[in-house]
Amino acid sequence: MRAATASVAAEVEDLRRRYGAREALAGVSFRVARGEIFGLLGPNGSGKTTLFKILATLLPATGGRVRLLGLDPAREARAIRRRLGVVFQHPGLDPKLTVLENLRHHGHLFGMRGRALAGRALALLGGLGLDDRAHERVETLSGGLARRVELAKALLPRPELLVLDEPSTGLDPGARRGFVAHLDRLRREDGVTVLLTTHLLEEAERCDRVGILDQGRLVALDTPGALKERVGGDVVVVHARDPEALRAGMRNKLGREPALVDGLLRLEHPRAPELVREVMEAFEDEVIAVSFGKPTIEDVFIRLTGRRLREGGPA
Amino acid sequence: MMGLVLPVTTLWWREVVRFGRQRSRVVGAVAQPLVFWLLLGGGLSASFRPPGAPPGTGYLEYFYPGIIALVLLFTAIFATIATVEDRRTGFLQGVLVAPVGPWGIVLGQALGGTTLAVLQGGLFLLLAPALGLAVSPASVAAVLGVMVLVAFGLTGLGLAIAWRMDSTQGFHAIMNxxxxxxxxxxxxxxxxxxxxxxxxxxxxxxxxxYGVAALRHTLYLEVPVAAGAVPPLGPSLAVMGAFAVLAYLAAVRAAGRKAS
Known part of the structure; x- marks a missing residue:
C-alpha cells in the first residue's frame, strides 16, 4: 500500500463538484504516476477548469476523494502547497515588478531567501533563455516570454507536482513546442510530475497519457497512440452540397454509415484512398471537397461524443 | 509564527514598491485631499465657527485633522482597488497557492496599505506649521501612532470588501x-x-x-481644550483598536473563503 502511494502523484476517485444544481464534475476517477506527463483534454464547459482548481487546492470537491502527493487537500492544503507548482491560464505576474522581483516575491512566500533564492531564480531563467530579461519589468515582455517567467515562478520552490491550466494559451506554435519540450526535460531530469489541461491537440499528443473530459465525465483515458487506435484506420471527411441527402445516399448505395458532425460527413476506413475513390465515383456531383488522413485525438473525441472539440474551429 | 515573517514582509514590500511605480496613484492620493481641503476649507471658513474650540479657530484648522483622515481613507480605497485588480489579473491566485494562508496574506496587504497611508498622512502633517499649529515632537509621534491604527482599520475594511468582489464595477457604489x-x-x-x-x-x-477624535486629541496634545467637543482620547483609541482587529478578522475570513 505504501509503495503504491509513493508511486502515485495524484489520485482522484469518483470526484464530484456541484455549483448549485449544476454538476460540473459527475464522478471522475484517475491516477497520475510520478514522473508522468498527464493531459486532460476537453472543450470549454467539460469540467476541465473545475478539475484544475481542485487539483490546484483552490476549490474543495463536493464528493469523492482527492489525494495529491498522498495528502488530502481538504485537511492538508498547506503541506501540499509546499510541494506543488501551479501555472494559471491567466498571467499571475505583477507587471510593475521586474522578472527577478516577481520570482523573489514568490520564493519568499515559500520561505526561500537570500543567495539560495537568487541563485535558483537565475539558474531557472538561464534554462528558459531569459537570463538577459531578469531586470526588465514584466509589463515590457511579450506573451510568450511572460509565460516562461510564469513557469520559472512555479518551478522556483522545486515542486514535485506541477499543475498547469491551458499552459500554451496565447503562444505561437514555435513557443508552444519549446514550452512542451521544457516540460519533458523537467520530467526527465528532475522527475517532476506534470498534470495539464488543454484543448490543443498537439499539446495532448505529447502527453504520456490523455484523459478526455466531456460534460463532467472522463470518457476515455489512455496513451495518445492507443486512443487513436480506437478509430478504425483512416478518417475521411466529406464536405457535401447537401450533407443529409448524401448521408442517405451513402447508406443506400454503399452501405456505409457516415457521422454528421458540424455539417461534415465523417467516415472511418482502413484505407482512405479506396473509400475516397468509391465515394467520388458514386457521388461526384454532390461532393464539394474530400479530405482524409490518419486519426487525431480530435477524431477520438468526435467518435466518443459526436461533437467537435472546439465548435466552429478548423476541421 | 517565524515562518510568517518572510511572506508578510514580501507582500508588504510589493505593495509599497508598486505604489512608487505608479505615478498617478501617488499624485491622486496626495493632491486630491489637498484640493478638497483648500476649496472646502476656504469656502466654508466665512460661515463656520467650531463649537467648543477657543475663539480664533478657523474652519481650515477644524478641517485639518479631518483631511488627514480623508488621506488615510483614500489610501485604503486605493489598496482595495489594487486588491480587486490583483485578484482579477490572477496575481493573488499565485499567492493563494503558496503555503502562506489568509492570516499572512491579509497581514502583508494591510501593513502595505497602512505604510502608504501613514507616509501620505505624514506629508500632510508637514503643513501643520503653515496653519500656525505648534506641534511638539511628542504630538507628532502620537499623531503618527493614531494614523497607523486608523489606517490599519480602514485598509482592513477595504480588504474585507475587496476579497468579496470580483470586479471594480460595484466598488463605486460601496465607496459612495x-x-x-x-x-x-x-x-x-x-x-x-x-x-x-x-x-x-x-x-x-x-x-x-473615534479615529478623527483621536487625531484631534493628539494634534492638540499640549492644548487639550482646542480639540473641541469630541469623544475623549482613551475610549477613542479603544474603539479604533477594536475596529482594526475586527476589520482584519473580517478580511482574513473573506480571503480564507477564496483559498477554500
Whole structure:
C-alpha cells in the first residue's frame, strides 16, 4: 500500500463538484504516476477548469476523494502547497515588478531567501533563455516570454507536482513546442510530475497519457497512440452540397454509415484512398471537397461524443 | 509564527514598491485631499465657527485633522482597488497557492496599505506649521501612532470588501454608500453638536468618529481644550483598536473563503 502511494502523484476517485444544481464534475476517477506527463483534454464547459482548481487546492470537491502527493487537500492544503507548482491560464505576474522581483516575491512566500533564492531564480531563467530579461519589468515582455517567467515562478520552490491550466494559451506554435519540450526535460531530469489541461491537440499528443473530459465525465483515458487506435484506420471527411441527402445516399448505395458532425460527413476506413475513390465515383456531383488522413485525438473525441472539440474551429 | 515573517514582509514590500511605480496613484492620493481641503476649507471658513474650540479657530484648522483622515481613507480605497485588480489579473491566485494562508496574506496587504497611508498622512502633517499649529515632537509621534491604527482599520475594511468582489464595477457604489459617508459623518467635516438626533446617532456609532477624535486629541496634545467637543482620547483609541482587529478578522475570513 505504501509503495503504491509513493508511486502515485495524484489520485482522484469518483470526484464530484456541484455549483448549485449544476454538476460540473459527475464522478471522475484517475491516477497520475510520478514522473508522468498527464493531459486532460476537453472543450470549454467539460469540467476541465473545475478539475484544475481542485487539483490546484483552490476549490474543495463536493464528493469523492482527492489525494495529491498522498495528502488530502481538504485537511492538508498547506503541506501540499509546499510541494506543488501551479501555472494559471491567466498571467499571475505583477507587471510593475521586474522578472527577478516577481520570482523573489514568490520564493519568499515559500520561505526561500537570500543567495539560495537568487541563485535558483537565475539558474531557472538561464534554462528558459531569459537570463538577459531578469531586470526588465514584466509589463515590457511579450506573451510568450511572460509565460516562461510564469513557469520559472512555479518551478522556483522545486515542486514535485506541477499543475498547469491551458499552459500554451496565447503562444505561437514555435513557443508552444519549446514550452512542451521544457516540460519533458523537467520530467526527465528532475522527475517532476506534470498534470495539464488543454484543448490543443498537439499539446495532448505529447502527453504520456490523455484523459478526455466531456460534460463532467472522463470518457476515455489512455496513451495518445492507443486512443487513436480506437478509430478504425483512416478518417475521411466529406464536405457535401447537401450533407443529409448524401448521408442517405451513402447508406443506400454503399452501405456505409457516415457521422454528421458540424455539417461534415465523417467516415472511418482502413484505407482512405479506396473509400475516397468509391465515394467520388458514386457521388461526384454532390461532393464539394474530400479530405482524409490518419486519426487525431480530435477524431477520438468526435467518435466518443459526436461533437467537435472546439465548435466552429478548423476541421 | 517565524515562518510568517518572510511572506508578510514580501507582500508588504510589493505593495509599497508598486505604489512608487505608479505615478498617478501617488499624485491622486496626495493632491486630491489637498484640493478638497483648500476649496472646502476656504469656502466654508466665512460661515463656520467650531463649537467648543477657543475663539480664533478657523474652519481650515477644524478641517485639518479631518483631511488627514480623508488621506488615510483614500489610501485604503486605493489598496482595495489594487486588491480587486490583483485578484482579477490572477496575481493573488499565485499567492493563494503558496503555503502562506489568509492570516499572512491579509497581514502583508494591510501593513502595505497602512505604510502608504501613514507616509501620505505624514506629508500632510508637514503643513501643520503653515496653519500656525505648534506641534511638539511628542504630538507628532502620537499623531503618527493614531494614523497607523486608523489606517490599519480602514485598509482592513477595504480588504474585507475587496476579497468579496470580483470586479471594480460595484466598488463605486460601496465607496459612495459606505466609505465616503463614514468619513462625512466622523466629525471630520462638521461637528456632531446641534445635529438632528438620527445624524448624531449615526456619528456616535461610526468608528471613524473615534479615529478623527483621536487625531484631534493628539494634534492638540499640549492644548487639550482646542480639540473641541469630541469623544475623549482613551475610549477613542479603544474603539479604533477594536475596529482594526475586527476589520482584519473580517478580511482574513473573506480571503480564507477564496483559498477554500
Amino acid at each position: 454608500l459606505i466609505l465616503f459617508p463614514m468619513w462625512l459623518l466622523s466629525g471630520a467635516f462638521f461637528p456632531a453638536s446641534g445635529l438632528p438626533a438620527w445624524l448624531e446617532w449615526a456619528m456616535r456609532v461610526n468608528p471613524m468618529t
